[in-house]
Amino acid sequence: MNAYEPMLRAIEVRKSYGHVEVLKGISLDIPRGSVACLLGPSGSGKSTFLRCINHLEKIDGGEMWVAGQRVGYRRVGSRLHELKGREIAKARAAIGMVFQQFNLFPHRTVLENVIEGPLVTRRANKADTVRTARELLSRVGLLDKVDRYPAQLSGGQQQRVAIARALCMDPELMLFDEPTSALDPELVGEVLDVMKDLAGRGMSMVVVTHEMGFARDVADVVHFMADGLLVESGPPSQVIDDPQHERTRSFLAKVRE
Amino acid sequence: MTDLDRSRDDLTVVPARYPGRWAAAVVMLVIAALIGISMVANERFGWDVVAQYLFAPPIVAGLMTTLMLTGASMLIGIVLGILLAVGRLSPNPIVAGAAWLYSWFFRGTPLLVQLLFWFFLSALYPKIVLGVPFGPEWLHFDTNSLITPLTAALLGLSLNEGAYMSEIVRAGIIAVPRGQTEAAEAIGMTRMQAMFRVVLPQAMRVIIPPTGNEVIGMLKNTSLVLVIGYSELMTATQSIYARTFETIPMLIVAAIWYLVMTAVLSIAQHYIEKRVGRGFEQTVRVQKPAMTVTEAIATQRRVKA
Numbered sequence: 426m427n428a429y430e431p432m433l434r435a436i437e438v439r440k441s442y443g444h445v446e447v448l449k450g451i452s453l454d455i456p457r458g459s460v461a462c463l464l465g466p467s468g469s470g471k472s473t474f475l476r477c478i479n480h481l482e483k484i485d486g487g488e489m490w491v492a493g494q495r496v497g498y499r500r501v502g503s504r505l506h507e508l509k510g511r512e513i514a515k516a517r518a519a520i521g522m523v524f525q526q527f528n529l530f531p532h533r534t535v536l537e538n539v540i541e542g543p544l545v546t547r548r549a550n551k552a553d554t555v556r557t558a559r560e561l562l563s564r565v566g567l568l569d570k571v572d573r574y575p576a577q578l579s580g581g582q583q584q585r586v587a588i589a590r591a592l593c594m595d596p597e598l599m600l601f602d603e604p605t606s607a608l609d610p611e612l613v614g615e616v617l618d619v620m621k622d623l624a625g626r627g628m629s630m631v632v633v634t635h636e637m638g639f640a641r642d643v644a645d646v647v648h649f650m651a652d653g654l655l656v657e658s659g660p661p662s663q664v665i666d667d668p669q670h671e672r673t674r675s676f677l678a679k680v681r682e
Numbered sequence: 683m684t685d686l687d688r689s690r691d692d693l694t695v696v697p698a699r700y701p702g703r704w705a706a707a708v709v710m711l712v713i714a715a716l717i718g719i720s721m722v723a724n725e726r727f728g729w730d731v732v733a734q735y736l737f738a739p740p741i742v743a744g745l746m747t748t749l750m751l752t753g754a755s756m757l758i759g760i761v762l763g764i765l766l767a768v769g770r771l772s773p774n775p776i777v778a779g780a781a782w783l784y785s786w787f788f789r790g791t792p793l794l795v796q797l798l799f800w801f802f803l804s805a806l807y808p809k810i811v812l813g814v815p816f817g818p819e820w821l822h823f824d825t826n827s828l829i830t831p832l833t834a835a836l837l838g839l840s841l842n843e844g845a846y847m848s849e850i851v852r853a854g855i856i857a858v859p860r861g862q863t864e865a866a867e868a869i870g871m872t873r874m875q876a877m878f879r880v881v882l883p884q885a886m887r888v889i890i891p892p893t894g895n896e897v898i899g900m901l902k903n904t905s906l907v908l909v910i911g912y913s914e915l916m917t918a919t920q921s922i923y924a925r926t927f928e929t930i931p932m933l934i935v936a937a938i939w940y941l942v943m944t945a946v947l948s949i950a951q952h953y954i955e956k957r958v959g960r961g962f963e964q965t966v967r968v969q970k971p972a973m974t975v976t977e978a979i980a981t982q983r984r985v986k987a
Contacts, residue, residue, distance in 0.1 A: 481864055510872050518870025528865035532883050532961045542869030545879055574961035587865075594869055 430493050432457045432598050432629040433478060439486030440473055447473050449653040450487065455646070460630045462640040462661075465650035466676055471633045474650070475600050478631065479520040480513050491520060492597050518546050521591030525603040527583040529575040535562065535586050536571040542594045554593070561589040565619050581612030585619050592623075599623065601632040637680060641665050649673045728931035735922065735935050744918030745939055751835060751904040751914060756897055758840035763847025768877060770852055781848065788845035794906055797838035801910040803829050831912035839907075843900065850892045854885030886958035894951040898944050915939055 433455040440448040447470045455461045463471040476482040477489065480497050489496040494516060498505040508516070529538050539558040543549035562568050565585040575583050584604055591599060601620065605613040617639050624630055624643050634640060640647055640661055647664040649657040651672045657664055668674045721727055735741055769781035788796070804825035813819035829837075858881045866876035905916035913921075916936055923932040 479868060481867065514867065514870050514872045514875075517868060520868075522865075522868040524861060524865060524868075526861055528859075528861040530862065530865070530880055530884075532958075534961075541879070542871075545875055546870035576961060576963075590869065 430457070431455055431490075432459070432492060433461075433631065434490045435474075435487065436489070437487035438474065438477060438484050438489055440470075440477060440482060441485050447653050448477070448484075451650075451653075451655050452487075453648060453655060453658065455629065455631060457629055458627045459645040460624045460632065460643050462644040462647045463631065463633045463650060464635070464637075464640060464647060464664075464676070465656075468652075469650040470653040471650045472602055475602050475631060475633050478598075478600055479517050479522055481522075491516070514546065518542070518594055519597050521588075521594060521596035521599040523584070523587050523591055523599070523601045523604045525606050527575070527580070527587045527607070529583055529587055529590070531575050534572050534574055535567065535578070538575070538586055539590045539593045542590065546594075558589070558593050561592050562586070564622070565589050566615075579612060580608045581615045584608065584616045588616075588619055588623070598629045598631070601630065601634070603633050603635065605634070605636060635680065637665060637677070649676070651676070726930060727934065728928060731928045731931035732934050732938070735928075735932065736938065738922075740918045740922065741915070741935060741939070744913060744915040747912075747914040748901060748904050748916075749943070751839060751907065752897065752900045754836055755839035755843055755904075756900055758836070759843025759847050759896075759900075760893070762840065762844030763849075763851045764882070766844060766848035767851035767855060770848065771855060773873075785845045785848050788842050789849075793838065793842050793903060794909060796842055797834065797906055797910055800837045801829065801831065801834040803834075831907070831910050834910050835904075835907040835912050838910075839900065839904065843896065846896060847893070850889055850896070851882075851885065853892075854887075854889035855881055857888045858884045883958070887955070887962060890951065890955050890958060894947065897947055901940060901943055901947075 431454040433453075435454075436452050438448055438451045439446065447468075449470075451470075451474055453461075463474065465471045473482055477484050478491060478496065483497060495505075496516070497508055497513070499508060499512070500506075530541065533541065536555065536558055539562060540551070540554045543554045543557075544551060559568060559571065562571060565588060567582060567585055567589070570578060570582065570586075575586065578586065588604075604620070605616050608616065613636070617636060620630070620632070620639070621643055632639075632644070644661050646658060647661045648655055649664055649668070649670070649672075657668060657670045657673050663669075664673065665677065668677060766781045766784060769777045770785075772778050772781075807825055810823040810825055810828060811819045812821035812823075855877075862880050862884065863873075863876050866880040867873070871879065904914050907914060908917045908920075919932045919936040923929045926932075
């Protein structure tokens with residue numbers, strides 16, 4: 426790739442489940458150090474697109490690169506070799522992901538959750554990893570909870586641990602799949618604050634969200650998706666405050682109620 | 683009649699009463715007393731014979747064999763079951779198919795047949811040879827010297843147990859939410875790392891209770907090795923009453939030992955369940971205690987005032 430190497434480049438990405446095509450050719454670039462928010466009604470394909478980025482879903486057509494690395498394939502001459510489990514796992518380690526349902530490991534304490542990745546996948550030094558983990562946990566305001574089990578935490582606290590767990594792998598790119606959708610309304614703010622802080626530190630982020638306030642304040646670019654297509658992209662001031670497409674307008678009107 | 687009368691301050695709370703529980707307790711006590719009295723009064727129980735044989739050397743030796751066979755077969759069976767369950771869920775269709783075929787065969791034929799089959803293996807293969815097929819042969823074994831009643835018993839019991847354990851382990855794996863595997867893979871774990879570090883430890887919660895069943899079943903299934911001439915607790919008991927005709931007391935001796943072993947296992951299971959259940963306990967959430975009726979009335983009064 427050339428001098429301008431985006432964090433993420435997707436070209437005509439397609440994905441089907443059986444006969445249902447959920448991504449109908451998505452093309453977009455996400456520059457390094459920027460925050461992109463994916464908006465759209467449920468079923469628009471935004472979560473699926475996010476899961477394609479770290480190969481939790483395999484794309485059926487098009488091409489995708491993360492930090493210049495082709496997702497899922499290795500190119501040799503004019504051939505694309507499908508990657509195997511170990512190579513895919515290695516590529517994933519550089520991409521952090523935060524899930525709607527947190528997905529913390531319930532049988533491990535907060536600290537064990539955070540250090541698990543580096544210890545298992547990078548065979549990292551335990552003392553160093555624990556130090557990093559404690560720094561990250563203090564950043565998300567949970568240093569006093571290191572020995573708790575996830576079930577003993579509130580949803581907002583669990584999600585902040587999940588963010589620390591992803592960050593402990595020192596990722597280049599962070600993916601957020603509706604990180605606040607499963608939270609009680611009063612807990613949304615604490616998670617968004619952590620994400621804002623992360624964006625302020627220059628982390629490249631792709632965020633699927635319904636939080637319009639967050640998208641407006643933090644996103645560099647907002648992508649609006651509907652029915653597996655990218656309808657409209659641009660800075661939040663344009664897409665959220667002055668949408669051009671009828672589809673975007675009707676969605677935003679419903680969300681704003 | 684509605685109860686909107688707020689004029690009185692001296693309401694008392696009367697706990698619900700459960701007369702049915704008392705009635706059930708009385709009935710149970712009477713039944714227990716009847717059984718107890720009959721056990722003491724009926725001399726045919728032969729408690730003196732029971733006491734005489736409870737720690738007799740052949741009985742204790744049989745007990746040890748039962749414990750050894752159960753322990754060894756379960757250990758091999760559990761390891762085999764985990765491998766088969768992971769194999770069943772493998773994306774490799776050959777591995778998954780082979781694991782399915784194994785369970786089908788070993789669950790589909792009687793344990794008794796399998797034990798006899800292993801014991802009489804030499805009739806089918808008089809010699810076992812280690813080497814390259816159609817090539818050089820390195821090691822020769824005489825099947826008859828390899829297959830003793832002990833090895834036949836271990837082979838039969840553990841290979842059969844592996845098939846049952848594989849289904850128990852598979853159920854446990856399936857019970858762990860898919861998001862756990864995804865979260866593990868998202869931090870760069872391979873499928874196997876996710877399975878052994880994240881999924882299986884959580885599956886243990888579901889795997890342990892039916893495995894307890896299997897161990898207790900195995901304690902008693904070991905008595906089947908009688909057909910291949912191997913002696914354990916039940917065989918030892920039978921050979922004694924065949925000689926002394928003290929059938930009932932000897933069966934009581936066997937029953938007492940089986941019950942003691944089951945009790946010990948149940949206690950062990952309790953502690954294992956506690957250990958694998960870490961992080962899953964009913965959480966003690968800081969919750970305001972529910973108001974008592976009097977408090978509730980007082981609060982409403984304040985609000986009104």
